[in-house]
Amino acid sequence: MNRELPAPRGFSPVLAGATARRVLTQLRHDPRTIVMMAAVPTVMMILLRYVVSDPLLLNRVAPEYIGVFPFVIMFVVAAITTQRERARGTLERLMAMPLGKLDLLAGYGIAFALMACVQVTLVLVVSLTWLGVTLPGSAVPMAVVAVLDAILGMACGLFASAFARTEFQAVQFLPAFVLPQALLSGLVVPRDHMTAVLRWLSDVLPLSYAVDAMQRITTATSWTSAISADVVIILAFTVAGLVGGALTLRRRTS
Amino acid sequence: MSITQPGDGAEAVISARRLVVRRGGHLVLDDLTCSLAPGQVTGLLGPSGCGKTTLMRVLVGVQAITEGKVTVLGLPVGHPRLRARLGYATQEPAVYADLTLGENLRYFGTVLGLRGRRLAEAIAETIARLDLGGLDKRLVGTFSGGQLARVGLAVALLGRPDLLILDEPTVGLDPVLRRDLWSVFHGLAADGASLLVSSHVMDEAARCDNLLFMREGRFLAEASPAEVLERTGAPDLESAFLALADPGFAPRAVQR
Numbered sequence: 021m022n023r024e025l026p027a028p029r030g031f032s033p034v035l036a037g038a039t040a041r042r043v044l045t046q047l048r049h050d051p052r053t054i055v056m057m058a059a060v061p062t063v064m065m066i067l068l069r070y071v072v073s074d075p076l077l078l079n080r081v082a083p084e085y086i087g088v089f090p091f092v093i094m095f096v097v098a099a100i101t102t103q104r105e106r107a108r109g110t111l112e113r114l115m116a117m118p119l120g121k122l123d124l125l126a127g128y129g130i131a132f133a134l135m136a137c138v139q140v141t142l143v144l145v146v147s148l149t150w151l152g153v154t155l156p157g158s159a160v161p162m163a164v165v166a167v168l169d170a171i172l173g174m175a176c177g178l179f180a181s182a183f184a185r186t187e188f189q190a191v192q193f194l195p196a197f198v199l200p201q202a203l204l205s206g207l208v209v210p211r212d213h214m215t216a217v218l219r220w221l222s223d224v225l226p227l228s229y230a231v232d233a234m235q236r237i238t239t240a241t242s243w244t245s246a247i248s249a250d251v252v253i254i255l256a257f258t259v260a261g262l263v264g265g266a267l268t269l270r271r272r273t274s
Numbered sequence: 275m276s277i278t279q280p281g282d283g284a285e286a287v288i289s290a291r292r293l294v295v296r297r298g299g300h301l302v303l304d305d306l307t308c309s310l311a312p313g314q315v316t317g318l319l320g321p322s323g324c325g326k327t328t329l330m331r332v333l334v335g336v337q338a339i340t341e342g343k344v345t346v347l348g349l350p351v352g353h354p355r356l357r358a359r360l361g362y363a364t365q366e367p368a369v370y371a372d373l374t375l376g377e378n379l380r381y382f383g384t385v386l387g388l389r390g391r392r393l394a395e396a397i398a399e400t401i402a403r404l405d406l407g408g409l410d411k412r413l414v415g416t417f418s419g420g421q422l423a424r425v426g427l428a429v430a431l432l433g434r435p436d437l438l439i440l441d442e443p444t445v446g447l448d449p450v451l452r453r454d455l456w457s458v459f460h461g462l463a464a465d466g467a468s469l470l471v472s473s474h475v476m477d478e479a480a481r482c483d484n485l486l487f488m489r490e491g492r493f494l495a496e497a498s499p500a501e502v503l504e505r506t507g508a509p510d511l512e513s514a515f516l517a518l519a520d521p522g523f524a525p526r527a528v529q530r
Contacts, residue, residue, distance in 0.1 A: 042373070049413060113362065
């Protein structure tokens with residue numbers, strides 16, 4: 021009697037599309053958030069350009085930051101948006117309606133991935149033209165990995181939101197979960213220079229692979245199998261985050 | 275006949291047998307049995323914290339059951355096929371404040387399986403029924419309290435559900451709007467829907483076909499308003515409610 025009956029169908033592209041459209045419409049009514057989502061990584065890059073000032077050093081660190089900024093912003097936006105659905109009762113209403121959990125998560129995924137594309141395009145164009153960052157090869161691998169990093173951030177944010185009772189807690193997840201990852205990702209100190217324990221911690225955190233992939237892209241003239249390995253790990257963490265998110269979306273609460 | 279006996283017919287719209295819900299070691303619903311006939315407006319009454327919302331969440335399928343058997347429209351609660359046939363409105367409007375009324379209704383309508391012309395018709399009908407005309411393009415976050423309550427109801431009505439579960443839909447609303455909403459409820463029942471409406475306002479109890487009184491997770495009475503008055507010997511429903519809510523009152527006196 022208490023077991024959960026299966027949903028009428030696993031996944032509906034129409035409902036996922038409707039959900040993505042709904043999320044994007046919510047954003048459209050909030051222009052300030054759109055501007056911040058799109059522009060903050062670019063502004064941070066401009067700032068980085070003048071803080072670093074040495075063009076050679078900038079060339080090395082800029083790509084790493086291009087991978088990290090979208091991750092951070094998508095994490096916060098996804099965590100708070102999902103927490104808000106829980107707190108305002110819309111999630112419970114949807115769970116009482118014929119909407120699959122996958123439809124909801126895929127809808128969020130599509131909407132935020134589109135936003136990530138805008139964000140990454142802007143930061144790449146500004147970095148590669150105005151800021152004078154140069155790449156040995158094409159900019160496409162970097163764009164692909166940066167968008168995947170943003171989607172990874174979204175998946176982690178969706179999952180983390182399940183552990184936040186309030187929006188206030190969801191905001192605290194930024195310093196609690198994201199900053200340690202940034203410290204351990206190789207952004208500040210190369211991972212090879214870390215002690216064994218820190219290195220091990222770094223190995224199990226998703227952001228490390230985002231930074232790693234970006235570091236490889238800055239030194240390689242073409243796509244390598246090592247970049248592919250990083251991308252596979254990033255995708256695996258993304259899927260794990262979304263599955264974790266689906267498991268924490270309960271139709272029934274006890 | 276306005277009331278069905280517990281467990282007496284397959285046509286009951288809601289049927290609960292020995293329903294128990296325990297939450298965090300606390301007994302919230304204690305051995306509830308009831309059976310409600312279709313096409314009626316049933317009032318669910320009782321003091322705050324008596325378990326009305328938990329019972330409604332069980333019926334909608336979002337609250338896990340500890341023991342017992344509950345069927346809604348002939349299917350076990352939480353059955354996926356029920357999701358499009360039930361309308362549920364909570365005390366909070368549970369809509370997107372950062373979307374317009376039209377955008378909210380289009381999204382929830384799509385989720386309910388409505389498309390194209392059927393969706394447009396359902397939205398137009400719901401807007402007309404709840405007197406929300408002209409607000410289509412306004413952000414729900416700018417609505418007044420009364421408008422907001424009607425938006426929550428509009429989403430519940432959108433899929434033309436067979437059963438509507440409305441948790442204190444008129445709380446905090448002015449008397450004119452309350453009267454209008456009750457005429458909407460009776461209109462829906464006349465069209466064949468069944469409604470379970472929780473309230474703690476006694477003048478609303480008089481508008482119901484059938485009443486369920488709850489106290490501390492138990493049913494005290496299931497009867498029509500006239501029968502409640504007769505059985506409690508109270509001069510009006512307000513006094514009857516107070517008599518029933520009094521822990522010293524013997525529940526057996528009003529049960530059959």
